[in-house]
Amino acid sequence: xxxxxxxxxxxxxxxxxxxxxxxxxxxxxxxxxxxxxxxxxxxxxxxxxxxxxxxxxxxxxxxxxxxxxxxxxxxxxxxxxxxxxxxxxxxxxxxxxxxxxxxxxxxxxxxxxxxxxxxxxxxxxxxxxxxxxxxxxxxxxxxxxxxxxxxxxxxxxxxxxxxxxxxxxxxxxxxxxxxxxxxxxxxxxxxxxxxxxxxxxxxxxxxxxxxxxxxxxxxxxxxxxxxxxxxxxxxxxxxxxxxxxxxxxxxxxxxxxxxxxxxxxxxxxxxxxxxxxxxxxxxxxxxxxxxxxxxxxxxxxxxxxxxxxxxxxxxxxxxxxx
Amino acid sequence: xxxxxxxxxxxxxxxxxxxxxxxxxxxxxxxxxxxxxxxxxxxxxxxxxxxxxxxxxxxxxxxxxxxxxxxxxxxxxxxxxxxxxxxxxxxxxxxxxxxxxxxxxxxxxxxxxxxxxxxxxxxxxxxxxxxxxxxxxxxxxxxxxxxxxxxxxxxxxxxxxxxxxxxxxxxxxxxxxxxxxxxxxxxxxxxxxxxxxxxxxxxxxxxxxxxxxxxxxxxxxxxxxxxxxxxxxxxxxxxxxxxxxxxxxxxxxxxxxxxxxxxxxxxxxxxxxxxxxxxxxxxxxxxxxxxxxxxxxxxxxxxxxxxxxxxxxxxxxxxxxxxxxxxxxxxxxxxxxxxxxxxxxxxxxxxxxxxxxxxxxxxxxxxxxxxxxxxxxxxxxxxxxxxxxx
Numbered sequence: 179x180x181x182x183x184x185x186x187x188x189x190x191x192x193x194x195x196x197x198x199x200x201x202x203x204x205x206x207x208x209x210x211x212x213x214x215x216x217x218x219x220x221x222x223x224x225x226x227x228x229x230x231x232x233x234x235x236x237x238x239x240x241x242x243x244x245x246x247x248x249x250x251x252x253x254x255x256x257x258x259x260x261x262x263x264x265x266x267x268x269x270x271x272x273x274x275x276x277x278x279x280x281x282x283x284x285x286x287x288x289x290x291x292x293x294x295x296x297x298x299x300x301x302x303x304x305x306x307x308x309x310x311x312x313x314x315x316x317x318x319x320x321x322x323x324x325x326x327x328x329x330x331x332x333x334x335x336x337x338x339x340x341x342x343x344x345x346x347x348x349x350x351x352x353x354x355x356x357x358x359x360x361x362x363x364x365x366x367x368x369x370x371x372x373x374x375x376x377x378x379x380x381x382x383x384x385x386x387x388x389x390x391x392x393x394x395x396x397x398x399x400x401x402x403x404x405x406x407x408x409x410x411x412x413x414x415x416x417x418x419x420x421x422x423x424x425x426x427x428x429x430x431x432x433x434x435x436x437x438x439x440x441x442x443x444x445x446x447x448x449x450x451x452x453x454x455x456x457x458x459x460x461x462x463x464x465x466x467x468x469x470x471x472x473x474x475x476x477x478x479x480x481x482x483x484x485x486x487x488x489x490x491x492x493x494x495x496x497x498x499x500x
Numbered sequence: 501x502x503x504x505x506x507x508x509x510x511x512x513x514x515x516x517x518x519x520x521x522x523x524x525x526x527x528x529x530x531x532x533x534x535x536x537x538x539x540x541x542x543x544x545x546x547x548x549x550x551x552x553x554x555x556x557x558x559x560x561x562x563x564x565x566x567x568x569x570x571x572x573x574x575x576x577x578x579x580x581x582x583x584x585x586x587x588x589x590x591x592x593x594x595x596x597x598x599x600x601x602x603x604x605x606x607x608x609x610x611x612x613x614x615x616x617x618x619x620x621x622x623x624x625x626x627x628x629x630x631x632x633x634x635x636x637x638x639x640x641x642x643x644x645x646x647x648x649x650x651x652x653x654x655x656x657x658x659x660x661x662x663x664x665x666x667x668x669x670x671x672x673x674x675x676x677x678x679x680x681x682x683x684x685x686x687x688x689x690x691x692x693x694x695x696x697x698x699x700x701x702x703x704x705x706x707x708x709x710x711x712x713x714x715x716x717x718x719x720x721x722x723x724x725x726x727x728x729x730x731x732x733x734x735x736x737x738x739x740x741x742x743x744x745x746x747x748x749x750x751x752x753x754x755x756x757x758x759x760x761x762x763x764x765x766x767x768x769x770x771x772x773x774x775x776x777x778x779x780x781x782x783x784x785x786x787x788x789x790x791x792x793x794x795x796x797x798x799x800x801x802x803x804x805x806x807x808x809x810x811x812x813x814x815x816x817x818x819x820x821x822x823x824x825x826x827x828x829x830x831x832x833x834x835x836x837x838x839x840x841x842x843x844x845x846x847x848x849x850x851x852x853x854x855x856x857x858x859x860x861x862x863x864x865x866x867x868x869x870x871x872x873x874x875x876x877x878x879x880x881x882x883x884x885x886x887x888x889x890x
Binding site: 180375393400404419424425488 | 507512513520590762763764765767769786788790791795797800803804886887
């Protein structure tokens with residue numbers, strides 16, 4: 179047992195974080211170029227630099243990308259490339275199962291050059307259909323509506339456990355960014371003659387954000403680590419990570435908005451873009467599917483319940499795509 | 501010196517899991533079916549705890565990760581973690597002696613004289629000595645530095661006078677790890693010392709406090725001009741705050757309370773899971789997720805210890821996880837288990853010997869004892885650059 183990250187992963191994540199900070203483009207083509215050049219988009223591929231830790235590295239980097247405030251269909255592109263799909267010179271978007279009327283949401287479709295279409299067994303990138311239109315989501319722009327006529331599998335249909343890990347990693351990063359912003363604001367903003375950070379009631383909100391993210395981050399990394407090893411509990415741990423990410427996302431969102439007060443709702447501050455992105459993920463991937471996988475995987479050998487959480491799960495349980 | 505991590509591993513090794521199975525089998529066979537720990541009516545509980553501790557000591561299963569020179573086996577810190585998990589999951593058959601392994605022994609190894617180590621450590625490793633922690637006072641709880649218990653230097657020793665309260669095991673312990681004021685002119689954290697006080701000395705009085713937390717759970721200790729020899733001083737005189745804080749850091753990261761939560765979750769599921777609808781199962785699955793995150797934060801503390809770090813902030817985060825998990829379990833039990841969670845173990849209708857009731861009843865104390873939620877949060881706030889106002 180050792181839950182610390184491998185040195186190589188730590189070093190790579192630091193390189194990615196520095197490059198993202200230096201990159202002015204928040205999303206889109208500029209971000210694609212930066213990530214592609216560093217090999218981030220091929221992290222989960224069979225030819226990745228560290229195949230033993232491909233999924234672990236992927237969740238660590240998705241966390242860093244979200245923490246840097248970058249938004250694009252990065253996870254979708256990583257997944258496509260891991261299956262040998264040529265995504266060309268730009269991000270590939272993947273439709274979701276979430277729909278209004280008959281239209282389906284395409285997360286961050288505005289930054290994609292192509293859309294994954296066809297069947298689940300043989301998805302291929304196609305040009306974005308001409309009849310896609312922007313989705314009006316006040317808290318989180320940049321998504322598209324896809325008409326029902328376009329055959330396009332959802333990421334959760336293609337690889338449910340990967341979708342949960344990616345959503346969890348993006349939630350960790352987004353909520354860490356919200357917490358970073360709130361801590362900085364709490365030090366700068368003075369009320370009653372004192373910085374907000376000196377008020378214990380507000381300190382404890384930020385403290386909860388900190389310790390919640392500590393646990394969630396470890397859980398997300400465990401999910402990636404188990405996926406790399408084809409561990410029989412990888413899907414269950416991915417589901418657990420997503421269930422906890424949903425809870426932590428709501429908690430951190432409430433705390434950080436409370437710290438910011440009214441200025442937290444301005445577009446200039448950008449907090450709602452961060453917290454809104456996590457809310458969008460929660461809408462895309464319902465808890466019921468993850469809970470169903472957890473429930474189906476529960477079992478233990480003896481009458482007495484086990485003394486560890488994973489001791490209460492089958493060791494060979496695979497998630498079934500919804 | 502820090503070591504580098506070359507291999508991440510979220511599993512215990514096969515050898516370690518085999519040891520867990522062997523230990524679990526021993527506890528299953530040795531503990532009575534209705535074992536609920538030592539905080540129950542009568543003296544049978546702690547007498548059994550003493551017997552079991554001696555057996556565990558003979559097997560070398562109390563202090564495995566201690567240095568061999570002090571009665572340990574130089575075993576992996578992860579084997580010690582498995583020991584902690586299995587003991588806590590089985591309602592802590594070591595009773596007060598869990599403290600011996602977690603923080604008392606490490607504090608003695610860190611600060612003790614050769615005489616201390618030679619006298620105390622073999623007894624701790626053999627499971628023959630019970631201790632109490634003498635910190636809180638009527639006017640010094642979370643604000644521990646306000647303590648007044650005095651130990652006035654007198655010849656070749658100290659004369660101790662004062663009142664300690666909320667002392668777990670104070671009625672049965674052999675010795676007390678006493679934090680007291682050795683410089684009468686000092687204030688706050690200055691002028692304090694730690695004395696290792698034999699509780700059979702003349703002038704010591706013990707009074708149990710009746711509470712809903714269980715028998716033997718909390719007590720008062722009165723020291724009425726108790727003469728304690730100078731050899732009982734642990735660490736430098738008047739530097740006791742540092743000694744006590746080091747011991748507390750060991751304590752906060754040493755208890756595997758989360759293992760008992762894992763078992764209690766399983767008990768609830770075993771008895772009621774078939775009755776739950778999908779919504780309830782979503783709540784339960786989310787609770788399992790929080791419980792796994794809690795385990796991992798505790799494992800993170802151990803991982804850092806293994807590399808030579810002193811993970812004070814992570815230990816506080818682990819303590820918060822452990823205690824809030826217990827309260828989350830209690831909330832879930834209220835919503836899902838009917839009367840199971842309020843019927844005491846001694847009642848004819850008790851379910852699983854009242855294990856769920858005991859968990860629920862004690863969950864409210866989880867954020868109070870061993871350093872309150874607020875104290876742990878303050879430690880984390882400090883690490884985030886946020887100072888409090890005293």
